[in-house]
Amino acid sequence: MCGIVGYTGKDQAAPILLDGLARLEYRGYDSAGLAVRDGDALAEVVKATGKLYHLADKTDQGRSLPGCCGIGHTRWATHGDPSLVNAHPHVSGNCSGSGSGQVESDVVGVHNGIIENFTELKEKLLRHGYAFYSDTDTEVVVKLVDYYYKKYKIGPVDAITRTMVRVRGSYALALMFKDYPGEIFAARKDSPLIIGTAEEASFLASDVPAILKYTRQVYYIDNLQVARVAPGSVKFYDLNGDEVTLPLTEITWDAAAAEKGGYEHFMLKEIHEQPQAVRDTLNSLIHESRIDLTAAGLTDDMLRSLAQIDIVACGSAWHVGMAAQYVIEDLAKLPVRVELASEFRYRNIPMPENTLVIVISQSGETADSLAALRVAKERDAKTLAVVNVVGSTIAREADHVLYTLAGPEIAVATTKAYSAQLVAMDALAVQTAYVRGAVSQEQYGHFIEELSAIPDKIKRVLEDKERLQWFSSKIANAHDIFFIGRGLDYAISLEGSLKMKEISYIHSEAYAAGELKHGTISLIERNTLVIGVLTQSELFEKTISNMVECKSRGAYLMGVTTNGNFIVEDSVNFTVYIPKTDEHFVSSLAVVPLQLLGYYTSVNRGLDVDKPRNLAKSVTVE
Numbered sequence: 354m355c356g357i358v359g360y361t362g363k364d365q366a367a368p369i370l371l372d373g374l375a376r377l378e379y380r381g382y383d384s385a386g387l388a389v390r391d392g393d394a395l396a397e398v399v400k401a402t403g404k405l406y407h408l409a410d411k412t413d414q415g416r417s418l419p420g421c422c423g424i425g426h427t428r429w430a431t432h433g434d435p436s437l438v439n440a441h442p443h444v445s446g447n448c449s450g451s452g453s454g455q456v457e458s459d460v461v462g463v464h465n466g467i468i469e470n471f472t473e474l475k476e477k478l479l480r481h482g483y484a485f486y487s488d489t490d491t492e493v494v495v496k497l498v499d500y501y502y503k504k505y506k507i508g509p510v511d512a513i514t515r516t517m518v519r520v521r522g523s524y525a526l527a528l529m530f531k532d533y534p535g536e537i538f539a540a541r542k543d544s545p546l547i548i549g550t551a552e553e554a555s556f557l558a559s560d561v562p563a564i565l566k567y568t569r570q571v572y573y574i575d576n577l578q579v580a581r582v583a584p585g586s587v588k589f590y591d592l593n594g595d596e597v598t599l600p601l602t603e604i605t606w607d608a609a610a611a612e613k614g615g616y617e618h619f620m621l622k623e624i625h626e627q628p629q630a631v632r633d634t635l636n637s638l639i640h641e642s643r644i645d646l647t648a649a650g651l652t653d654d655m656l657r658s659l660a661q662i663d664i665v666a667c668g669s670a671w672h673v674g675m676a677a678q679y680v681i682e683d684l685a686k687l688p689v690r691v692e693l694a695s696e697f698r699y700r701n702i703p704m705p706e707n708t709l710v711i712v713i714s715q716s717g718e719t720a721d722s723l724a725a726l727r728v729a730k731e732r733d734a735k736t737l738a739v740v741n742v743v744g745s746t747i748a749r750e751a752d753h754v755l756y757t758l759a760g761p762e763i764a765v766a767t768t769k770a771y772s773a774q775l776v777a778m779d780a781l782a783v784q785t786a787y788v789r790g791a792v793s794q795e796q797y798g799h800f801i802e803e804l805s806a807i808p809d810k811i812k813r814v815l816e817d818k819e820r821l822q823w824f825s826s827k828i829a830n831a832h833d834i835f836f837i838g839r840g841l842d843y844a845i846s847l848e849g850s851l852k853m854k855e856i857s858y859i860h861s862e863a864y865a866a867g868e869l870k871h872g873t874i875s876l877i878e879r880n881t882l883v884i885g886v887l888t889q890s891e892l893f894e895k896t897i898s899n900m901v902e903c904k905s906r907g908a909y910l911m912g913v914t915t916n917g918n919f920i921v922e923d924s925v926n927f928t929v930y931i932p933k934t935d936e937h938f939v940s941s942l943a944v945v946p947l948q949l950l951g952y953y954t955s956v957n958r959g960l961d962v963d964k965p966r967n968l969a970k971s972v973t974v975e
């Protein structure tokens with residue numbers, strides 16, 4: 354979703370802002386803009402619709418915009434169409450046109466999030482003589498700040514805190530005030546924002562990769578705080594306007610990790626990084642052949658006392674929850690419920706005492722997952738976040754955090770973060786089962802060995818990628834694809850189907866194989882592709898029967914199965930084998946060919962693999 358950057362220092366701001374925005378492209382956007390100030394002069398606002406290069410062209414790669422202090426934005430439309438007039442930055446001055454150029458304004462700003470009561474606030478401002486040129490909630494916030502700034506003749510920090518008390522919703526805001534050259538003011542509530550400092554320069558961004566090239570020293574501004582950002586120095590304030598101190602954090606990521614490193618797309622790079630992401634995550638959890646979750650604050654006593662686990666997440670993270678449900682129930686004999694965060698947050702779900710609510714999230718910023726976490730806390734459940742981005746809101750607000758170590762993930766379609774989440778949940782399942790006495794010491798050792806072998810086995814699956822590349826060229830014109838499986842294979846099908854549809858734009862659905870007969874089979878036509886996931890020994894023959902039923906109605910069949918199950922070839926047109934593993938952990942291997950299939954199909958169709966249309970990496974609005 355929208356990306357924010359800011360810079361104030363000694364260098365020309367616009368090229369730095371454009372570079373930062375380019376590193377936030379993965380978040381998804383449909384227009385972009387900059388506001389840069391040259392000393393005391395009014396901010397010059399430049400906007401462009403479409404891809405970032407349009408904005409770069411308009412400003413000669415930033416060179417034609419003088420000034421060392423500025424803010425930038427990539428917009429993912431929520432209120433109002435993707436258009437020049439709705440693109441950020443927005444200005445407080447009453448102007449016509451799109452708010453571009455040097456508009457006489459006291460405040461200019463960018464925003465990520467949604468202001469829920471913006472209509473009511475707009476009406477108030479209209480009564481006070483403000484006029485609006487855009488349809489955005491952001492223009493309303495900028496003008497509301499301006500209103501308080503002038504009405505009470507207070508400084509920027511107080512004008513912003515007054516605004517924060519009036520608005521409902523979520524925001525990360527970066528604002529420049531005409532009377533405060535060289536400074537940027539920022540505020541946040543439930544939308545990501547970090548502030549970096551270096552010698553004689555400071556930076557703002559929605560995410561770390563945007564500023565990693567310039568500094569590793571960052572502050573994570575908290576909810577309902579305001580920052581006053583000057584070159585090389587930052588001050589923070591709470592809602593009362595009192596100064597607060599925040600710790601400075603050092604980012605330890607490798608900058609190269611956020612670059613493509615020779616791969617054609619980030620997604621392909623990230624698919625290949627899965628052995629490492631899984632190994633790093635497992636290494637952080639397994640010490641001397643034992644699983645140790647104490648870094649996440651999960652003691653054996655606590656795991657023993659659990660009555661139920663509720664897993665809450667969105668998108669692929671929810672698919673991880675679906676897979677974990679089978680594994681935890683089977684190994685630990687503990688009831689598990691898996692809920693979509695967007696549903697969970699509005700349901701009145703009874704939670705027995707000693708329920709652990711696990712929120713799984715790569716970004717740690719997904720709006721629905723964050724809201725679900727807060728609901729769980731209100732109900733006094735214990736909460737655990739399984740999160741990839743260190744210092745993210747979900748990580749900070751949960752009682753316990755188990756970090757996945759996938760590193761920065763840029764492609765919108767998740768791969769390595771999903772795989773890291775899977776093994777983190779598997780390790781949690783094994784440890785919970787062990788401390789509750791549901792598995793023996795010997796089984797515990799076996800599971801740990803099997804988990805530790807996964808990274809090398811993923812590497813072996815990746816070696817088979819040419820066959821999938823070839824097969825994807827045959828299916829590139831498909832209209833519908835069905836992914837089916839039973840048990841864990843169903844959970845894997847869900848992820849395979851999502852990978853396919855989100856980047857190839859081919860309609861696909863995942864079905865529990867036994868459900869096909871209850872409606873979906875009527876959609877099977879000649880050459881409809883049906884992909885069966887066939888790894889669970891007690892179930893796969895039943896799924897094959899369902900596939901054969903499709904074949905007799907004209908379907909073309911692909912199967913993903915475990916090495917040795919050669920019987921599958923008797924019924925299926927194209928078979929992919931994955932290495933043998935304990936069946937509880939098979940998702941980590943079976944998902945890889947499906948990721949590759951989605952990837953190559955998208956490439957074959959000439960699509961924007963890393964930034965599929967209409968999607969955002971981090972969904973920070975409801």
Ligand code: G6P
Binds near residue numbers: 667669715767968969
């Ligand atoms: C978006 C991404 C998905 C991701 C989902 C949840 O839809 O495109 O890849 O699974 O959000 O995101 P999270 O950051 O909470 O894991």
